[in-house]
Amino acid sequence: MSDLPPRAEGAVLAVIASSVIDAPVEKVWEVLLDFPAYSECRTQTVVDANERPVPDQAASEGSLLTLKVHLPPSMEPQMFPGSTRLRVSLVDHAAHRVAWTNRMPAWLMTTERWQWLTVLGDGKTKYETIEVFNGPIAYLVRWFVSGKLKLGFQAMADGLKARAESLSHA
Numbered sequence: 001m002s003d004l005p006p007r008a009e010g011a012v013l014a015v016i017a018s019s020v021i022d023a024p025v026e027k028v029w030e031v032l033l034d035f036p037a038y039s040e041c042r043t044q045t046v047v048d049a050n051e052r053p054v055p056d057q058a059a060s061e062g063s064l065l066t067l068k069v070h071l072p073p074s075m076e077p078q079m080f081p082g083s084t085r086l087r088v089s090l091v092d093h094a095a096h097r098v099a100w101t102n103r104m105p106a107w108l109m110t111t112e113r114w115q116w117l118t119v120l121g122d123g124k125t126k127y128e129t130i131e132v133f134n135g136p137i138a139y140l141v142r143w144f145v146s147g148k149l150k151l152g153f154q155a156m157a158d159g160l161k162a163r164a165e166s167l168s169h170a
Contacts, residue, residue: 005114012138017153023168109137
């Protein structure tokens with residue numbers, strides 16, 4: 001993995017979302033890394049090697065994550081909720097970037113997800129995210145759930161915007 005987000009070109013599937021947030025970058029970064037608060041739209045938990053939640057829930061490079069997502073985005077019970085296991089590959093507090101990769105065998109599928117913030121001025125921050133999928137299973141993901149993933153990524157961007165703005169203007 002490089003120190004830059006992956007390119008969408010050449011990937012089996014790339015999912016991209018963004019949002020302009022009326023809040024300072026420090027507040028957006030704090031909200032982005034507040035994994036316990038994600039239960040509003042999904043469950044994202046920092047875990048140990050035995051899949052047990054880590055008490056402080058602070059992500060760092062090498063941390064393991066479990067992520068349960070509702071596709072499409074909803075808090076309603078679902079027949080087949082999505083779940084994945086991830087490894088944090090980058091947490092750059094100075095540049096406001098976080099990235100992770102999946103933990104399934106690379107010959108089945110690789111994924112790389114990046115999220116980053118850019119200061120726009122006037123107290124505004126731009127949130128951007130991309131996840132690229134490659135490998136045989138990535139074709140199934142593209143065929144069966146790519147539309148729902150795109151909705152989920154934009155819902156995440158919109159939720160981050162709403163939460164950061166409400167906390168910033170409180």
